[in-house]
Amino acid sequence: KQEVTQIPAALSVPEGENLVLNCSFTDSAIYNLQWFRQDPGKGLTSLLLIQSSQREQTSGRLNASLDKSSGRSTLYIAASQPGDSATYLCAVNAGNMLTFGGGTRLMVKP
Amino acid sequence: GAVVSQHPSRVICKSGTSVKIECRSLDFQATTMFWYRQFPKQSLMLMATSNEGSKATYEQGVEKDKFLINHASLTLSTLTVTSAHPEDSSFYICSARDSTGPVVGYTFGSGTRLTVV
Numbered sequence: 001k002q003e004v005t006q007i008p009a010a011l012s013v014p015e016g017e018n019l020v021l022n023c024s025f026t027d028s029a030i031y032n033l034q035w036f037r038q039d040p041g042k043g044l045t046s047l048l049l050i051q052s053s054q055r056e057q058t059s060g061r062l063n064a065s066l067d068k069s070s071g072r073s074t075l076y077i078a079a080s081q082p083g084d085s086a087t088y089l090c091a092v093n094a095g096n097m098l099t100f101g102g103g104t105r106l107m108v109k110p
Numbered sequence: 111g112a113v114v115s116q117h118p119s120r121v122i123c124k125s126g127t128s129v130k131i132e133c134r135s136l137d138f139q140a141t142t143m144f145w146y147r148q149f150p151k152q153s154l155m156l157m158a159t160s161n162e163g164s165k166a167t168y169e170q171g172v173e174k175d176k177f178l179i180n181h182a183s184l185t186l187s188t189l190t191v192t193s194a195h196p197e198d199s200s201f202y203i204c205s206a207r208d209s210t211g212p213v214v215g216y217t218f219g220s221g222t223r224l225t226v227v
Binding site: 032045089093 | 151154205220221
């Protein structure tokens with residue numbers, strides 16, 4: 001059974017810092033991995049999707065990497081802003097469904 | 111990009127009544143949709159997989175008679191919480207799998223906050 005873990009569970013940083021969110025998964029047989037953002041009381045917004053054959057994807061200040069063999073993915077946020085404050089979820093697609101990590105609650109202080 | 115519309119965003123109902131939540135894929139056909147439940151400060155818990163034209167597949171521990179799922183068309187799935195009780199109060203989110211493009215991704219609705227009083 002696929003298990004997805006995110007570290008840290010919560011993170012508070014001052015504005016402007018670069019930061020890394022970590023995601024690990026137990027079964028490397030995946031199709032792709034998605035990073036989502038969730039604001040309080042809202043649904044999920046897809047940030048980046050990395051195919052199993054890819055090593056990384058970039059969108060603006062966000063960069064996600066994937067090391068399938070070691071079961072790890074990271075989400076790098078450059079020059080963090082208060083508007084980045086949210087919960088970040090990684091989800092692994094190993095077939096017909098997504099398996100989510102517990103999320104990282106990020107607070108960026110002005 | 112793919113858009114999933116979920117309604118209502120908030121609903122308050124009396125204990126014992128039923129509530130229906132709709133999930134629509136707006137610009138793509140979704141043969142498979144997913145229903146999640148989320149408790150405060152926790153991640154999403156998959157409740158069931160909704161398949162167009164067939165019965166939903168429920169996760170272990172999810173009551174089929176309590177959470178009725180109907181996926182009658184390629185763009186609409188509904189979740190009905192029957193005989194709701196306060197412990198059913200939660201945040202419910204639907205998702206649709208978009209397999210029309212070269213990459214299979216998942217798009218989520220905006221969620222429904224259910225409060226049972």
